[in-house]
């Protein structure tokens with residue numbers, strides 16, 4: 040089996056395949072774990088809108104909780120709790136999603152802002168009408184999650200090739216049968232596309248429109264300590280979490296009109312103000 044992409048998804052796929060006895064080769068165009076995976080806030084929550092996302096997150100959470108035992112190593116899992124904060128207009132949808140999380144076996148409750156602030160004194164909840172609270176939520180370190188997954192896959196015979204981009208997918212009789220790359224043509228039984236946003240280009244070559252594209256998120260580290268859970272604040276568009284005793288990590292959605300300066304997107308001042316609050 041070939042896995043194209045060495046981010047956290049490619050690492051997890053390689054581990055699952057290798058421990059089931061498959062012969063696995065992973066290609067990464069650079070070094071695994073440095074793309075979206077390295078920038079991610081790593082928030083762990085079951086609260087999603089789509090049922091399939093809730094089911095997937097419910098199935099994945101125990102792996103983070105028992106990472107040392109199941110995979111080996113430390114994925115930086117911190118069960119700080121998770122909260123989704125919404126304004127009055129999204130209260131009903133939030134309650135509906137909390138019900139779905141519970142139906143999937145997760146622990147979740149609708150929390151009044153006052154009760155949440157009492158539990159996490161670092162939260163400022165102006166404009167928040169309702170919150171979904173998951174006591175088992177939190178965050179993990181995405182790059183530190185990928186590394187042990189690769190180590191465990193390698194220990195079961197997987198080969199992980201850095202700096203070897205998959206240039207094309209090989210197709211025979213209407214089936215993908217391999218990968219062409221700098222080391223030649225590699226024939227395999229199946230190719231798993233785990234190249235993140237780059238998957239779209241490879242899939243397009245074989246006639247599949249994945250309908251995905253990049254979404255830019257600015258990240259910032261505030262040098263302050265605050266007693267907060269891992270949090271998505273829908274009222275400001277921020278997500279944030281404690282950063283292992285070293286400040287608070289913030290992620291802020293960028294507008295399509297935001298222009299990069301070099302490789303960086305400056306965060307608009309009003310978003311910094313919102314994050315400070």
Ligand SMILES: Cc1cc2nc3c(=O)[nH]c(=O)nc-3n(C[C@H](O)[C@H](O)[C@H](O)COP(=O)(O)OP(=O)(O)OC[C@H]3O[C@@H](n4cnc5c(N)ncnc54)[C@H](O)[C@@H]3O)c2cc1C
Nearest residue numbers: 044046047048067068074075076079080081082205235237
């Ligand atoms: C700022 C930010 C915050 C986020 N916060 C969260 C969060 O709190 N919680 C959460 O669940 N998710 C979060 N995400 C999303 C999460 O980071 C991604 O869903 C996840 O990292 C995707 O992993 P991936 O392996 O699919 O992609 P990537 O990490 O992007 O890996 C794709 C890999 O494919 C390789 N590749 C590309 N093309 C080729 C090719 N042709 N041949 C070989 N290799 C190739 C790349 O080099 C790369 O290493 C966040 C993302 C960002 C950017």
